[in-house]
Amino acid sequence: xxxxxxxxxxHVDAPLTIAGLLANLGIAGGKVAxxxxxxxxxxxxxxxxxxxxxxxxxxxxxxxxxx
Amino acid sequence: MxxxxxxxxxxxxxxxxxxxxxxxxxxxxxxxxxxxxAAEASGAEIVTVAVRRVNLSDPSAPMLVDYVSPEKYTxxxxxxxxxxxxxxxxxxxxxxEAGGWSLVKLEVLGDEKTLYPNMPETLRxxxxxxxxxxxxxxxxxxxPIMARELEDIGCxxxxxxxxxxxxxxxxxxxxxxxxxxxxxxxPVLVDAGVGTASDAAVAMELGCxxxxxxxxxxxxxxxxxxxxxxxxxxxxxxxxxxxGRMGKRLYADPSSPLAGLI
Numbered sequence: 630x631x632x633x634x635x636x637x638x639x640h641v642d643a644p645l646t647i648a649g650l651l652a653n654l655g656i657a658g659g660k661v662a663x664x665x666x667x668x669x670x671x672x673x674x675x676x677x678x679x680x681x682x683x684x685x686x687x688x689x690x691x692x693x694x695x696x
Numbered sequence: 697m698x699x700x701x702x703x704x705x706x707x708x709x710x711x712x713x714x715x716x717x718x719x720x721x722x723x724x725x726x727x728x729x730x731x732x733x734a735a736e737a738s739g740a741e742i743v744t745v746a747v748r749r750v751n752l753s754d755p756s757a758p759m760l761v762d763y764v765s766p767e768k769y770t771x772x773x774x775x776x777x778x779x780x781x782x783x784x785x786x787x788x789x790x791x792x793e794a795g796g797w798s799l800v801k802l803e804v805l806g807d808e809k810t811l812y813p814n815m816p817e818t819l820r821x822x823x824x825x826x827x828x829x830x831x832x833x834x835x836x837x838x839x840p841i842m843a844r845e846l847e848d849i850g851c852x853x854x855x856x857x858x859x860x861x862x863x864x865x866x867x868x869x870x871x872x873x874x875x876x877x878x879x880x881x882x883p884v885l886v887d888a889g890v891g892t893a894s895d896a897a898v899a900m901e902l903g904c905x906x907x908x909x910x911x912x913x914x915x916x917x918x919x920x921x922x923x924x925x926x927x928x929x930x931x932x933x934x935x936x937x938x939x940g941r942m943g944k945r946l947y948a949d950p951s952s953p954l955a956g957l958i
């Protein structure tokens with residue numbers, strides 16, 4: 630299936646959970662926040678939420694910045 | 697010395713108590729290590745941070761939180777770069793999920809060249825955020841009427857600009873900053889425009905409760921030394937404000953007695 634992660638199109642094998650996606654990308658889940666189709670995904674749901682074809686995922690973190 | 701002044705004069709924002717009145721940004725530093733050292737030298741207890749996409753091509757790149765720890769500093773997520781209320785709310789909801797913090801810095805920009813705030817949009821975003829349970833410290837213009845409206849809808853700190861973000865021009869409109877301070881019942885912090893230590897002292901002497909800065913420290917030739925200078929400037933300005941300055945007179949007034957002159 631095709632999903633969009635941080636604006637980039639990616640082909641991934643279904644089924645895939647949020648946790649699985651993070652593992653594929655090599656990202657530690659503890660320090661990021663995730664949005665799926667403009668809805669926040671709670672950390673507690675990373676294991677249970679499966680991705681669908683066409684999903685738009687944003688993975689963000691805190692970086693340096695003032696204003 | 698910091699302790700003595702602050703023990704009796706804490707900064708209280710949304711029921712949180714701080715002894716430092718300096719908030720620093722975490723952008724524009726050479727690297728996160730320098731950033732962490734500057735934060736330490738400044739004595740700041742609150743740091744403002746941005747929310748951005750993880751770099752997927754290099755997910756193991758150094759992370760801010762590994763250097764500037766949210767255990768040690770109060771993280772104040774900001775909405776830098778947001779031009780609409782919806783973008784700002786979206787950004788801060790993600791920040792709350794990432795770190796669990798409800799105290800946030802709202803800024804909704806209206807112009808790319810001046811980074812001047814879009815005030816109608818800022819008010820709208822603040823209302824949405826407060827309705828969603830956030831405690832909102834708000835970057836705003838130095839218009840006292842706007843400041844009052846932001847306080848009326850429930851913002852926990854009013855943060856007018858002293859001059860455009862990153863300009864280092866100092867406090868351009870001290871009269872307005874003072875008007876805002878006099879009417880406010882929540883903390884007022886100058887956010888943006890400070891260029892050097894005397895600018896921070898001026899803000900504090902005007903009666904501001906604190907100062908937020910980033911570029912003045914990060915772009916100094918020696919950021920650590922400037923961080924120290926800012927720490928002292930904020931304390932000096934606060935103490936001078938509380939001490940109550942002498943009146944100004946047009947002509948000289950000798951400090952030595954005139955009686956007993958030979």
